[in-house]
Amino acid sequence: MDIFPVGSRQSRLGEIDNFTGTVWREQIVAAPxxxxxxxxxxxxxxxxxxxxHTHPLGQTLCILSGVGRVQAWGQKGRLVRAGDVIWIPPNEKHWHGAHSTNTMTYIAIQESNVDDVHVSWLEHVTDEQYDGAVD
Structure with a gap:
């Protein structure tokens, strides 16, 4: 058993190749x-x-606080709020982020495939795509 005390994990800014705006990330676990x-x-x-982006074996998002947006390719975006849980099927092209006037925090859970790939990053979401995702 391993215990990682509060403060032992380092927050880092989301990489500009994969995120738009300010996003702080903190790893919870990458199981051996x-x-x-x-x-x-x-x-x-x-x-x-x-x-x-896509995930070869899918992804689960657990919204902890705030209001956000999620969208799958070819579908209308959806608002999500604290307490919502979202399942994204394997290889479904999608994005997620905060609402235009609110922050959002979530836990993301995904599994790596046999090649140790857990995400495949694609193009940025444009402002037009973001603004058109939800009312």
Missing amino acids: EPARVRAGFARFEPRARTAW
Whole structure:
């Protein structure tokens, strides 16, 4: 058993290649083999968001606080709020981020495939895509 005390994990800014706006990320766990689960916190400032991306084995988001937006490719975006849980199927192109006037914090959980890939990053979400995602 491993215990990681509060303060032992370092927050880092989301990489500009994969995020728009200010996003703070903090790894919760990258389990050692044979487990393949990864989980992390993400804190998004208003209008901050991920780039489009996929997960080979899917992803679960647990919204902890705030209001956010999620959108799958070809579908209308949806508002999400604290307490919501979102399942994103394997290889579904999608993005997620904060609402335009609120922050959002979530826990993201995904599993790596046999090649140790847990995410494939794609193009940035444009301002037009973001603004058109929800009313």
